[in-house]
Amino acid sequence: MNSYQYDLVVIGAGPGGMEAAQYAGQKGLKVALVSNTKIGGRAVWSSLVPSKAWLALAEKIDGLRQLSGMGANAKGYELDLGQLRQRIGEQSQLASGIRLKELEAAGVHFNFGNGKITATHTVKVSAESEPAYSLSARNIIIASGSGPRFLPDAKPNKNRIYAPKIAPAIPEIPKSLVVAGGGVTGTEYAYAFAALGSKVTVLQSGDQLLPRVDAEVAEAFRLYLERHYNITFHPGKAIRSMEQQGDKVVATTISNQTFEADYGFIAIGRTPDLSFFEPEVLPLELTASKMVAIDEFGRTNIPNIYAVGDITGTPMTANRASMQARVAVQHILEGDNRKLRPGYFIEAAYTNPPIAQIGDMQAEAGTEFIVRPFNGLLKANMMGEAEGMLKLKIRKNDGHILGAAGFGAHFTDVLGIIQLAMNNDISFEKLRAIPLAHPSISEVISVL
Amino acid sequence: MNSYQYDLVVIGAGPGGMEAAQYAGQKGLKVALVSNTKIGGRAVWSSLVPSKAWLALAEKIDGLRQLSGMGANAKGYELDLGQLRQRIGEQSQLASGIRLKELEAAGVHFNFGNGKITATHTVKVSAESEPAYSLSARNIIIASGSGPRFLPDAKPNKNRIYAPKIAPAIPEIPKSLVVAGGGVTGTEYAYAFAALGSKVTVLQSGDQLLPRVDAEVAEAFRLYLERHYNITFHPGKAIRSMEQQGDKVVATTISNQTFEADYGFIAIGRTPDLSFFEPEVLPLELTASKMVAIDEFGRTNIPNIYAVGDITGTPMTANRASMQARVAVQHILEGDNRKLRPGYFIEAAYTNPPIAQIGDMQAEAGTEFIVRPFNGLLKANMMGEAEGMLKLKIRKNDGHILGAAGFGAHFTDVLGIIQLAMNNDISFEKLRAIPLAHPSISEVISVL
Numbered sequence: 001m002n003s004y005q006y007d008l009v010v011i012g013a014g015p016g017g018m019e020a021a022q023y024a025g026q027k028g029l030k031v032a033l034v035s036n037t038k039i040g041g042r043a044v045w046s047s048l049v050p051s052k053a054w055l056a057l058a059e060k061i062d063g064l065r066q067l068s069g070m071g072a073n074a075k076g077y078e079l080d081l082g083q084l085r086q087r088i089g090e091q092s093q094l095a096s097g098i099r100l101k102e103l104e105a106a107g108v109h110f111n112f113g114n115g116k117i118t119a120t121h122t123v124k125v126s127a128e129s130e131p132a133y134s135l136s137a138r139n140i141i142i143a144s145g146s147g148p149r150f151l152p153d154a155k156p157n158k159n160r161i162y163a164p165k166i167a168p169a170i171p172e173i174p175k176s177l178v179v180a181g182g183g184v185t186g187t188e189y190a191y192a193f194a195a196l197g198s199k200v201t202v203l204q205s206g207d208q209l210l211p212r213v214d215a216e217v218a219e220a221f222r223l224y225l226e227r228h229y230n231i232t233f234h235p236g237k238a239i240r241s242m243e244q245q246g247d248k249v250v251a252t253t254i255s256n257q258t259f260e261a262d263y264g265f266i267a268i269g270r271t272p273d274l275s276f277f278e279p280e281v282l283p284l285e286l287t288a289s290k291m292v293a294i295d296e297f298g299r300t301n302i303p304n305i306y307a308v309g310d311i312t313g314t315p316m317t318a319n320r321a322s323m324q325a326r327v328a329v330q331h332i333l334e335g336d337n338r339k340l341r342p343g344y345f346i347e348a349a350y351t352n353p354p355i356a357q358i359g360d361m362q363a364e365a366g367t368e369f370i371v372r373p374f375n376g377l378l379k380a381n382m383m384g385e386a387e388g389m390l391k392l393k394i395r396k397n398d399g400h401i402l403g404a405a406g407f408g409a410h411f412t413d414v415l416g417i418i419q420l421a422m423n424n425d426i427s428f429e430k431l432r433a434i435p436l437a438h439p440s441i442s443e444v445i446s447v448l
Numbered sequence: 449m450n451s452y453q454y455d456l457v458v459i460g461a462g463p464g465g466m467e468a469a470q471y472a473g474q475k476g477l478k479v480a481l482v483s484n485t486k487i488g489g490r491a492v493w494s495s496l497v498p499s500k501a502w503l504a505l506a507e508k509i510d511g512l513r514q515l516s517g518m519g520a521n522a523k524g525y526e527l528d529l530g531q532l533r534q535r536i537g538e539q540s541q542l543a544s545g546i547r548l549k550e551l552e553a554a555g556v557h558f559n560f561g562n563g564k565i566t567a568t569h570t571v572k573v574s575a576e577s578e579p580a581y582s583l584s585a586r587n588i589i590i591a592s593g594s595g596p597r598f599l600p601d602a603k604p605n606k607n608r609i610y611a612p613k614i615a616p617a618i619p620e621i622p623k624s625l626v627v628a629g630g631g632v633t634g635t636e637y638a639y640a641f642a643a644l645g646s647k648v649t650v651l652q653s654g655d656q657l658l659p660r661v662d663a664e665v666a667e668a669f670r671l672y673l674e675r676h677y678n679i680t681f682h683p684g685k686a687i688r689s690m691e692q693q694g695d696k697v698v699a700t701t702i703s704n705q706t707f708e709a710d711y712g713f714i715a716i717g718r719t720p721d722l723s724f725f726e727p728e729v730l731p732l733e734l735t736a737s738k739m740v741a742i743d744e745f746g747r748t749n750i751p752n753i754y755a756v757g758d759i760t761g762t763p764m765t766a767n768r769a770s771m772q773a774r775v776a777v778q779h780i781l782e783g784d785n786r787k788l789r790p791g792y793f794i795e796a797a798y799t800n801p802p803i804a805q806i807g808d809m810q811a812e813a814g815t816e817f818i819v820r821p822f823n824g825l826l827k828a829n830m831m832g833e834a835e836g837m838l839k840l841k842i843r844k845n846d847g848h849i850l851g852a853a854g855f856g857a858h859f860t861d862v863l864g865i866i867q868l869a870m871n872n873d874i875s876f877e878k879l880r881a882i883p884l885a886h887p888s889i890s891e892v893i894s895v896l
Contacts, residue, residue: 048826356885410858417865426868435771437804438463442864
């Protein structure tokens, strides 16, 4: 078996793997990237880009409705899901192509095939089209990501029961849709289908829509979706099965309640892809929930092997994966350096408007909350998107921002300003003294 | 004449005056606000809000066009300028009402009437409905703003020749429109009418569209407007006259070139409103261009009188006025304190997409420029708004950002992140290390 020598081998070409490989390449390391998907990984090819295309369509349809009252009346629209399918393909290709170019510019070698760690410094690459070969490296970063989780009696069938990856294959916008899952993905698709005309029912195991988001913000957002999109949420209703019965789909909860709709959609979570190793060959430590155990720098129990992204636990988001990737590469380059500790990162659902959070929003002694509605913002009113809120958690003694959550137009960009402040210990007082553009959504921070 | 005692009298209820009064009130000063307009000033009632309503309509119409290819085809729209007029009234009322409430909460007393400074500590208030009275105060902040500038032979006539304030009265979207002025206002209306279907020709005195913006960015934006909206720009063509001839408008340049269109629009600048004083009574120093001369804290030559906003010069923007207002109030409260110096603020035209700049973009030794296109951003591509750019000016020795300019979706919010970095001496290296939300427009900063 041929063998090639590198400084770093990265397994997985999704957001975490791409970021790790590119950043390491730019920093001068000789890097090999191994993946059995094209550049972009499952995120680009089957989850993130497809969902964003559905969401972009839904958002433009929202815009068409908002037009009324602003100075024109739209005459309606005709859906063309063929366009959407084509766009998903094109956008995936585009996103993948842009990243491939950047990776090539950073000198990264891309290896298409299954990557398996066969020793602490060795990754075996197998692809159907060529003989297997091995890559040796001082360091390995595992970024193999995750795949959707289904239940024995709740699986997509591409007929009436769908899931994110195959959503584009849906032949029509369902008249009624039952969505299993109230996390980020379930919420995004529930919104998208509702905006496109479905009567959507969401069944979720937890008590709160988007359980990782501040409860007050999540509840305000749930009410927003209920009011504007007529989505019905059922908390504490985890599904046990989802089956097609003729032209209908019946979802049954663990408490034996049934919900019927024209179509079903399953987004109940993701499981880490651990196909990169055999426990007998590599003594890699896993957590109780079968995630790869890591320290704050991304190191596994095997000192030269790092893991980033979904295989290391929740939240399984591109943002977290990218941040972890940079921290891991920095640690490989510089060794122990407390300054490398991960900073605050944003968690978001890219509905319209988006809902997002950064940092911790638990109430605790010595902190206070500030809530600011969007309806006091000229920009939000002018856009016809005056619903929204920003909630901040401030430490009383020094005014530092410990967390922020909310929803509203441009919200993920607005949180970028707060993220920068949080990562650089800029107090809320100092932050709000900055005269942000008027009118802009970011003024929600600085408004007096 | 009755007389009332205050800590601070603010003349003018536009962005600068409102901010000064509210901020001072919140800081515990007893504040009187004098204005012959309702709260909001000319900005809310005749320039900023009306233009933003036109722009919001144009942007939604853009969205309708962008729909095609994303998964649906819009069936067109019917303009209803009555809706737009009504919305401008409602939004002005809303913006004014929100601010009035905030001012009242800050304990500010609003005095409707003409304010005239009759002595260094005295402002006389005259209104038709009641006897004149006077307000005395330790300090006075003048924020009387500006009004549109016209020429003897180029004035709006509310028939075929319009200007921002009376734009809502236009009976139809012109088939062809000649716009005089290539500054922020001229550009905003040129875009809005073009997006709504007019064939727009812009005549401007300067060589560059938006002369205060970085030349490379302004030129890229000009080409964008030309390509997508078929707007024709004529640099170096200041108008001498604009007259209606039957159903046509003829604009004549100082070089005697004529341009004909169905309608004309004049946005050639603004002049400060100096009606608050008589030079014989108050020895207030003016600059050569008849602006109120101030120091970096907003002090005029009369020590207890400050001036902020449009009467102090260009750029005549709400952002600058607000920032100056805070600096002036801080100076009143704390006296000389170098830390109070004004920070960087954003200048923007709120077209779709917006174009904006912060700081200085002149090439100089020891600095370098970085240009990042939006077409590498997943979010911009997904939104169907992949055209745009960010240009940064970086100081080489310490990596500090000295300026940023560009255009693109959400650009004013993205600039907020850079503004915070610039005002807190956060280097570009440190800024780009922050993992901003993915996918978001702000990633244009952090993309590897």
